[in-house]
Amino acid sequence: MAIRTYTARELVVDARRVFAGGGLVVSDSGEVLEVLDSAGVVKRRAEGEVVDLGEGVLAPGWVNAHAHLELTGLEGSVPRGEDFSDWIKGLLGARAGQRDADFDAAVRAGAARLLRGGTTTVGDVDSTGAALRVLADHPLRAVVLREALDVGDAARRAEVMASLREPPAPGPSLSVGVSPHAGYTVSDALLAELSVTFGGSEQPLQIHWNETSEEAEWERGRPSSFDGLVMPNPARPTLERLDAAGLLRRPVSLVHANHPGEGDARLLRERGAVIVHCPGAHSWFQRPEFDVEGWWTEGVEVAIGTDSLAGNDALDMAHELALFRQAHPGASPERVFDMATRAGARALGLQGRVGELSVGAFADMALHHAQGAALEAITNGASQVSTLWVSGKELSLDPGCVQ
Numbered sequence: 001m002a003i004r005t006y007t008a009r010e011l012v013v014d015a016r017r018v019f020a021g022g023g024l025v026v027s028d029s030g031e032v033l034e035v036l037d038s039a040g041v042v043k044r045r046a047e048g049e050v051v052d053l054g055e056g057v058l059a060p061g062w063v064n065a066h067a068h069l070e071l072t073g074l075e076g077s078v079p080r081g082e083d084f085s086d087w088i089k090g091l092l093g094a095r096a097g098q099r100d101a102d103f104d105a106a107v108r109a110g111a112a113r114l115l116r117g118g119t120t121t122v123g124d125v126d127s128t129g130a131a132l133r134v135l136a137d138h139p140l141r142a143v144v145l146r147e148a149l150d151v152g153d154a155a156r157r158a159e160v161m162a163s164l165r166e167p168p169a170p171g172p173s174l175s176v177g178v179s180p181h182a183g184y185t186v187s188d189a190l191l192a193e194l195s196v197t198f199g200g201s202e203q204p205l206q207i208h209w210n211e212t213s214e215e216a217e218w219e220r221g222r223p224s225s226f227d228g229l230v231m232p233n234p235a236r237p238t239l240e241r242l243d244a245a246g247l248l249r250r251p252v253s254l255v256h257a258n259h260p261g262e263g264d265a266r267l268l269r270e271r272g273a274v275i276v277h278c279p280g281a282h283s284w285f286q287r288p289e290f291d292v293e294g295w296w297t298e299g300v301e302v303a304i305g306t307d308s309l310a311g312n313d314a315l316d317m318a319h320e321l322a323l324f325r326q327a328h329p330g331a332s333p334e335r336v337f338d339m340a341t342r343a344g345a346r347a348l349g350l351q352g353r354v355g356e357l358s359v360g361a362f363a364d365m366a367l368h369h370a371q372g373a374a375l376e377a378i379t380n381g382a383s384q385v386s387t388l389w390v391s392g393k394e395l396s397l398d399p400g401c402v403q
Contacts, residue, residue: 010022032362034359175350181208251351322379
């Protein structure tokens with residue numbers, strides 16, 4: 001690669017900075033060297049080869065803050081059930097017949113879908129090792145969040161920690177984090193070991209938290225359909241347990257967060273946590289309206305994820321944004337765009353590097369074709385992504401070339 005200047009009808013640096021006729025100077029290593037805020041500045045300051053993208057809108061690629069790509073192969077095979085415990089049982093049954101090759105193929109297929117929808121970075125929860133195996137040399141930028149759960153079983157806990165202590169294979173666009181699965185599957189003993197190993201680390205952490213009313217009832221020690229399916233209630237709220245273990249620290253994200261308790265938002269704001277909402281999964285499970293305004297009012301950031309095809313109809317961030325805007329018509333396109341870019345970057349510990357096209361960020365870019373105001377069109381499903389770049393490298397979006 002050589003230094004290049006990209007120019008388009010509109011340049012979206014982030015939700016606050018949209019420039020007509022602007023351009024980006026991208027280094028030979030794939031980072032943004034300079035933002036050019038008008039056609040006149042482009043003429044004066046362009047460096048290297050000038051790549052004119054015509055009438056397109058050049059924007060940061062989507063940051064999908066939560067996915068389970070290893071479950072892509074289970075699309076349509078897990079019934080919703082009467083309650084969430086039914087879905088869990090169905091998922092465990094469907095997974096039981098899968099082998100390593102199946103999970104690897106699922107990650108490749110899921111990653112291809114994300115790229116075609118304009119995603120350039122994903123936070124992927126990995127319970128099988130498939131994401132580490134596949135994404136180490138994949139063009140999609142990935143934060144692989146290695147899953148940890150023991151359901152109170154000491155032997156399983158030792159196995160999990162031994163695996164987590166093994167250094168993962170490096171990859172040019174791969175970094176790692178940890179995902180203590182959920183309050184109902186992670187014992188205090190495992191949290192203590194995770195604290196010793198990762199509490200002082202800068203690796204991102206991600207936890208499923210209070211996704212359902214069943215989980216909220218379990219957490220509060222009340223009878224629920226979780227009884228007999230998960231570990232006994234430890235008699236303390238999940239957030240209190242995580243905080244006591246030193247695991248509510250930046251960067252940390254909590255996925256779903258549909259049933260917070262009193263004082264939870266204040267604690268999460270103080271700890272700098274990011275909530276990850278998955279509109280497609282929320283709709284698929286027919287859940288009540290997500291209280292995004294409540295989180296925003298409390299000063300807690302909210303990012304967007306796709307979750308998995310075991311509980312969603314698509315792996316497409318543009319689809320997630322369109323669903324979100326339908327459910328929350330009062331949210332501005334600027335705020336929604338930020339949820340799918342910079343908020344996701346902060347959730348994954350990549351702030352300033354992905355989700356924006358500012359100086360020093362990776363040139364992870366998507367070319368949208370849209371009419372009218374850029375952010376309005378590309379957050380309501382009215383645009384089409386034709387080209388994608390990760391670290392300034394152009395990718396083919398042909399399905400056979402990105403799996």
